[in-house]
Amino acid sequence: MKKFVNDPGEVLADALTGMAAAYPELRIDMVDRVIYRADPGRAGKVGVVSGGGSGHEPLHGGFVGRGMLDAACAGEVFTSPTPDQVLAATQTVDTGAGVLHIVKNYTGDVLNFEMAAELAAADGIRVASVVVADDVAVEDSTWTAGRRGVGTTMILEKIVGAAAEEGYDLDALLALAQRVSGGGRSIGVALTSCTVPAAGKPTFELPDDEMEFGVGIHGEPGRHRVPLANAHEIATSMVEAIRADGDITGPAIVLLSGLGGTPLIELLLLYGEIAPLLAEAGVEVSRRLVGDYVTSLDMAGASLTVVRADEESLRLWDAPVVTPGLRWGA
């Protein structure tokens, strides 16, 4: 295993130490492993909390800051955060207006966020939750009943974070979150496996002439192993998988995220193939991001996300955001 690590069992603790050094504008609770905004939300602002297993950076900790998340709970690599972590984050960011949990649809995440929400409720905190399940590849999967949550999560965090900053109340925020989340679809493709540090070897074997179409962000199996194809063919399969899932015509926010081991030049090249295919499919790409946003450790590959947009979500997307992983307008 060729990685920048010390003790493979201490990757999360060491990465949080690095995050504290790299992002001094954030506040990091090293005991509860929660990343917070250093500038707390004003009284009356709904708190926005997300989190999940580590290994998907910059998701979620890199999206903490003004106009996006108030806190992110970091689980061990590919492991759900505990209810205690989520409860601590929820209690800390609540200003009395309630807290929205943004949860990716993995069994452990859903259970632990639910448990935290119950504990918070017992503590008098109103919590609402949105579960992102946008991966069109497969219906059920390792760790998942229903679809997996992937790239839409990050777009949702941006939009909902802006809305909370603007003063949406918890009910309005939840309605917005459900609408945005429900309009998101993703598909991933892996050219190589990732390697979990504690395991020390690739999660799965993928021959040199094959790729995994529909892979999950933990290396979960996708739809099928297929022969390695060129960028145009891969783009065609990705857009077709999303198009076949439902109506994607009209304005959209599009994300092409690298999975960690693929460099930007390849992502740009792939996006050059995807863009005209989206146009042919009737997608009006209002905003787009190409880069590493929702990753899977060192996996070579990419994930395409198309989130239907409207005037409200585009306005919130364009609102100022100041986080390590996403920043504009301020």
Added chain:
Amino acid sequence: MKKFVNDPGEVLADALTGMAAAYPELRIDMVDRVIYRADPGRAGKVGVVSGGGSGHEPLHGGFVGRGMLDAACAGEVFTSPTPDQVLAATQTVDTGAGVLHIVKNYTGDVLNFEMAAELAAADGIRVASVVVADDVAVEDSTWTAGRRGVGTTMILEKIVGAAAEEGYDLDALLALAQRVSGGGRSIGVALTSCTVPAAGKPTFELPDDEMEFGVGIHGEPGRHRVPLANAHEIATSMVEAIRADGDITGPAIVLLSGLGGTPLIELLLLYGEIAPLLAEAGVEVSRRLVGDYVTSLDMAGASLTVVRADEESLRLWDAPVVTPGLRWGA
């Protein structure tokens, strides 16, 4: 070779097509392969042009925009741009106040930018050049007389771009560029080789238990092959190599750039080891960036850059910048 590519000989053309789709705010000349700001500099603003071989994205094209570069010339992968490309960029961005060329110290780049400067001079355009040679690993190398130019380039582009935006004239800009560039030191380490698409196989062989200390951003040999070490040991060697090269005490801008195949979680972890070592070495880290900024295709590894800073360079660093690869304050 597992990459998102079509014809391996057309990678640059296809990547530029993707860049045009991903960055509609930029203007891309597909014939001359130059990336321009869509909002031209106002009359009297010195133009700032850089460029080099492709494969280092977001450098340079991703740093075109307000407050940074006016144009970037994209050579083929790991191949210098031609004098004609540089001349076209220079002519286009000149508003009468002259043009600064930012050149990484590789023989082809230096020659071709020099030739373009002569052609531009014959055309009545004043051109000044700064050559970045910040890599402390080796004195001469493949394609280089003297030190190689790496991470300082990107920091220089930001600072000089802000100064040009502020209205520095060409002489003042050149003096600033030379001072910043002269205060920059970098060292890289490769855990794996990169694979040039047209070659189709790794540039060099690196056993599973070894790494290349002092690697160049084209996979050029470094100081020595050494046994694979943990993040703390690697950080120690990197900081020591930079510290041994000269006085690095005082304020600095620090960049830890991934080389393309290394995910953010590992870079953050490595930075967590580097930060206290820099402090011990007397470096006061005034600003820092951790992520993929100056890459080497899909190479796993990282490059550490320390650029001495002062009040002027920090003010310019903090000035608004709006590019695909770096954005803040606007």
